[in-house]
Amino acid sequence: MVSSEVKVLVVDDDSFVRDMLAMILGTGGYDVTTAGNGADALSRYSREPGIGLVISDMNMPEMNGLELIRNLRGAEDDVPIVILTGNNEISVAVEALNSGASDYLLKDENIQDTLLLSAAKVLEKHHLKRQNLQLMRDLALKNSELEKSNGELLALNALKNKFLGIAAHDLRNPLTSIRGLSEILIGETFGPLTEEQKEYLTIINTTSDEMLSLVNDLLDVSVIESGKLELLIAPRSLKEVIEERIRMNTVVAERKGISLQSGLAGPDEVPDILFDAHRIAQVIDNLVGNAIKFSPPGSSLLISLAREGNAAKVSVCDEGPGIPPEERSKLFGEFQKLSVQPTGGERSTGLGLAIVKKIVDAHRGSLSVESQVGSGSTFSFFLPLDSGVEECGREQFGTHQEGK
Ligand SMILES: Nc1ncnc2c1ncn2[C@@H]1O[C@H](COP(=O)(O)OP(=O)(O)O)[C@@H](O)[C@H]1O
Ligand SMILES: [Mg+2]
Structure with a gap:
């Protein structure tokens, strides 16, 4: 992601610090907008579209950094927030991070470097998180599509088994008759047969016997496959x-x-x-x-x-x-x-x-x-x-x- 594409909201009650931070971020290629306290920042955030990063002081009148974080997070916005403080207290850092801050920086002589590094790191992480979320959404969509087509396939398979079962079942009776009747004729119950008649009847008999065993196999497959x-x-x-x-x-x-x-x-x-x-x-x-x-x-x-x-x-x-x-x-x-x-x-x-x-x-x-x-x-x-x-x-x- 190119930094100039990101609009950064800098929040600090000290105008000197605010200008300094804006300048540092400006040299890093960011588009910067500013606010003097948490309340001002919130209204600016809702009025100005496209703010992709918030960098805020901790102690400010009207609404401090922690309250700003809670308000932004309360709106379910996942904009990354970097908190800056002048004192090196671990409990403040923990509280800020627990409330939803993405990073925590000390306002010291290294601020020029740490600020740009932190901004880049936090934005990269946020970008990856977004990509990840999108992938998860795509995956969930694909999964539900798969489930749907799986359901359709199962239904079609059940239909195939049903069709197979009905077709095979209805073929069985006539085939049994053909086989049985040809057997009776071959036995010359109704009078003598010529060699040729006998030969053809035998073909009818063996063919119907083969068809019957095929039909029985098909019925078996349909019965077993349909769980019956x-x-x-x-x-x-x-x-x-x-x-x-x-x-x-x-x-x-x-x-x-x-x-x-x-x-x-x-x-x-x-x-x-x-x-x-x-x-x-x-x-x-x-x-x-x-x-x-x-x-x-x-x-x-x-x-x-x-x-x-x-x-x-x-x-x-x-x-x-x-x-x-x-x-x-x-x-x-x-x-x-x-x-x-x-x-x-x-x-x-x-x-x-x-x-x-x-x-x-x-x-x-x-x-x-x-x-x-x-x-x-x-x-x-x-x-x-x-x-x-x-x-x-x-x-x-x-x-x-x-x-x-
Ligand atoms: N004892 C065997 N020796 C060699 N090949 C075999 C043997 N049993 C099965 N096969 C091979 O496996 C295939 C599948 O067998 P099967 O499912 O019983 O079908 P079918 O008997 O109708 O061909 C056969 O077509 C044959 O090629
Ligand atoms: Mg076999």
Whole structure:
């Protein structure tokens, strides 16, 4: 800030001192105006716009320096005030500073230097304070803008989930009919079919089946995202659930020439724990399904259950292509398909692992992936033996809770 841009009000009852101070400030390039006491200074301050600094004597008739400070501060004006006195009393300095003075100077033989130094210092400080205040105001404004757009985004996200839920839900019934009816026709219940008719009906059947599982995945995402996933928690044997899922997945694996092996710990090592059997079955199906989908024919899969610390660990280990390290961070994101492609022309949407993560999180569990490009991947999930979730309770879980 250039000093000539600042108008200084000098207040002193001694006209000699007043003129001397005005002269010193004048040599410093300041525009100076004067007053003979506090009352005079107050009226001048309110009449003359643009006063940016007040330099005032302490002892004056009518209204002294302290009262002047209090009056100026009382008007909530933050103009910097420098107090001058002839006596070197620390209590006066403290009182002046406590009342809102910015600096305190002694009228001694160094006044020429100290006055200009103090004026420059006080003005610089004031300027910085102003800048700071402006920055805080800008920040508060930006913050409220961010909060507003955040709120809008949350509302749009909730709308997206609602739309997704309604669309997927309404597609499910007709798709189930198409799948079921095509199955009946393929079974030749209504008479024999030509090879061509059978071939086309089979395409209709598998396509509607694939669409149905996509629609189910979309429904899951919408349900979980909108905070409406309900876990039906009950004590169960994880080993039994895994064995059942292995049986269900064996047909698909065999069709691709992939063998399923298992190494499952008994109840001594992994006792019954609380979990939602339907949802954990979905997690296992997704991991085993991926292992089958992305592994080459002729390879084998190992599904294991073991205890690790205070958790049950379920691992699915494959001999597939492995996952490139730079892509691993995307694995559990929605609609994230990586460079690894299905080896048998299977469907891929990139939703499976996102759902897996949400279900495991809802159980207060965790996931890990170990993978070596060229030699396979191991996906593991951990369920705490003491999960803290309520038995037979319905736990509601979601990444975002909206009005229900
Ligand atoms: N066992 C695996 N081996 C190699 N890549 C895998 C494996 N599991 C998942 N991936 C990669 O992660 C991506 C995301 O998996 P997922 O979310 O289950 O979606 P989708 O199975 O529909 O492709 C897959 O498209 C694939 O590229
Ligand atoms: Mg998958």
